[in-house]
Amino acid sequence: MASSGNRRAAAGAASTPHAIAAPAIPAPPRVGEQIQRLRAERRMTLEDLSRAAGVSKSMLSEIERDKANPTIAVAWRLTNALGVSLDSLFAPQKTPEAIAVAGPHEIPTLSGHDAKYQLRVWGPIELAGKFEWYELTLQSGGALVSNAHEPGTREHLTVLQGSIEIEAAGTTRRLKAADTARYVADEPHAIRNAGKGEAKALLVVIHG
Missing domain, CATH: 1.10.260.40 (lambda repressor-like DNA-binding domains)
Known part of the structure; x- marks a missing residue:
């Protein structure tokens, strides 16, 4: 037979209401x-x-x-x-696909006709302003001249074809195919075709 102390403890436990969980608060939109x-x-x-x-x-x-x-x-x-x-x-963002494939016609292309360059935007839109990569094509005499990006931004350029000249931070360097240059991009800088034929490069921009 249970003692009076045990009975009181059991009764107290039975009468205690269950804790009600607070509703989950959704994260604010970014x-x-x-x-x-x-x-x-x-x-x-x-x-x-x-x-x-x-x-x-x-x-x-x-x-x-x-x-x-x-x-x-x-x-x-x-x-x-x-x-x-x-x-x-x-507005809520769509759930990304497990594998998203973009065809050639879906890749945005920026052309500087007078400056004789073409930029194919390989990076996804959601990374724009953070981490971007491009295929840069420069015709003979072509140049991509840029203003300063955000503080701390750096660019990484690998020459795929031809000869390219990089101007950054008051310094100029000439690159040949398979060379890679890494340089500050938070001040005015330029990428120029230093040869007579077409030049191509992979350009990666990591924003500060």
């Missing part, structure tokens, strides 16, 4: 990532969007990296410049 994706889809640079929205380039860079949250007024200006509604920043 607004900066959405802005960066929308900008990349429109092939706009940070400077392009900064100018169109009237938002400083440094602030826009902080927002895209989710290091700063935009006010409603800033978000409104950005979405207007991107040509989308404000609620598109909070």
Whole structure:
């Protein structure tokens, strides 16, 4: 027979209500990532969007990296410049496919006709502004001249064909096929065809 002490303990345990688990709070939307994706889809640079929205380039860079949250007024200006509604920043992202295949016609190509270059954008849009890679083709006399990227950005270029000249940080180096150059890209820099025939290279940009 159970003692009175044991009976009281059992009764107390039976009367204790079960703890109710707090509802899971979903993670807030990554607004900066959405802005960066929308900008990349429109092939706009940070400077392009900064100018169109009237938002400083440094602030826009902080927002895209989710290091700063935009006010409603800033978000409104950005979405207007991107040509989308404000609620598109909070739209859920699609679940990525296990294996996504892009055909040749789906690879964006940027052409600088006067500068005699062509950039094929091999990197996915969602990595734009973070980690990008391109196939760069330079015609004879062609050059890809760039303004400074974000602080800490570096570029890595491997020559696949021809001869290429890199100008960065006040230094110029000439490369031949299979050479790789790694250089600072947070100040003005240039990639030029140093030969008489067509030149090709793999260009990787790692943003700061």
